[in-house]
Amino acid sequence: MRWRTNGISLVVGAVMATSLVAAHVTDPKIVLGFLDFFGHWNPALTYFMVGSMVSFGLVYRFVRRREVTAFGDALRVPTSNTIDAKLVGGAALFGIGWGMTGLCPGPALASLASGGTSILAFVAAMAVGMLLLDPKFHRVVVRGATAGR
Amino acid sequence: MTAPSSLTMLASGLAFGTAAGLLLLLNGRIAGFSGIFRGVVMYEGRADEWKAFFLAGVIAAGGVASRAFPGAVPDHYEASLGLIVLAGLIVGMGTRIGNGCTSGHGVCGVGRLSKRSIVATVAFLASGVLTVTIMNAMGGS
Numbered sequence: 001m002r003w004r005t006n007g008i009s010l011v012v013g014a015v016m017a018t019s020l021v022a023a024h025v026t027d028p029k030i031v032l033g034f035l036d037f038f039g040h041w042n043p044a045l046t047y048f049m050v051g052s053m054v055s056f057g058l059v060y061r062f063v064r065r066r067e068v069t070a071f072g073d074a075l076r077v078p079t080s081n082t083i084d085a086k087l088v089g090g091a092a093l094f095g096i097g098w099g100m101t102g103l104c105p106g107p108a109l110a111s112l113a114s115g116g117t118s119i120l121a122f123v124a125a126m127a128v129g130m131l132l133l134d135p136k137f138h139r140v141v142v143r144g145a146t147a148g149r
Numbered sequence: 150m151t152a153p154s155s156l157t158m159l160a161s162g163l164a165f166g167t168a169a170g171l172l173l174l175l176n177g178r179i180a181g182f183s184g185i186f187r188g189v190v191m192y193e194g195r196a197d198e199w200k201a202f203f204l205a206g207v208i209a210a211g212g213v214a215s216r217a218f219p220g221a222v223p224d225h226y227e228a229s230l231g232l233i234v235l236a237g238l239i240v241g242m243g244t245r246i247g248n249g250c251t252s253g254h255g256v257c258g259v260g261r262l263s264k265r266s267i268v269a270t271v272a273f274l275a276s277g278v279l280t281v282t283i284m285n286a287m288g289g290s
């Protein structure tokens with residue numbers, strides 16, 4: 001079962017990355033052009049976004065009716081409905097980073113094998129940014145720092 | 150660089166969303182890249198294993214696809230290294246706090262009509278547009 005899960009994950013990741021590249025979502029110009037809504041707007045990304053939202057939505061409705069996966073396992077879908085400062089603030093912060101260079105996690109990771117040092121730096125910085133706020137990481141660092149004394 | 154046609158954009162989007170749907174149908178998981186990446190960075194054992202395989206698929210296929218679709222992955226990024234690192238830090242922090250990014254909230258969340266994700270998506274689209282607008286104004290273009 002593990003290998004089935006892992007194999008499916010591998011293939012899905014591969015398809016998603018390929019579609020990002022095929023649509024040039026990995027090219028900051030496409031993303032920044034889309035975000036330049038009040039300037040020289042490039043609507044191209046809209047087709048990708050709408051296409052992906054609609055197709056996922058349709059599959060989701062089918063899955064929801066089933067209530068379990070095709071193999072009878074539980075669905076792990078977020079259930080929270082809380083709209084708070086964390087959600088809005090975090091999303092807004094993400095949007096700032098996204099607007100700065102037109103890079104976000106998916107396209108950056110899809111570019112990792114071919115995008116050179118810039119992409120490597122972005123991905124590394126992303127990891128650091130994620131870790132900076134993680135309480136588990138803080139405990140590890142504090143333990144390591146105090147162990148040296 | 151040849152920009153993809155609207156049809157290519159749409160078809161790729163359909164593939165992207167369908168693949169995410171299959172991850173849910175077959176594995177019961179949401180295809181949120183930031184969460185998956187974080188799971189690999191802060192690996193906590195067997196539960197995160199699938200994320201490592203997902204990421205491997207992303208990186209490997211992305212590499213192959215970049216050759217199949219020349220010009221899709223730039224040889225050179227216009228942003229300075231400093232700006233890229235700063236942006237990466239901010240994206241890392243923002244996705245952690247907001248619990249998602251364009252794939253998790255934007256595609257999957259909006260796709261399943263989650264109020265949380267719709268709000269998050271509006272928020273990051275708004276701040277993204279604002280950021281680009283301000284940066285363009287500062288750049289004097």
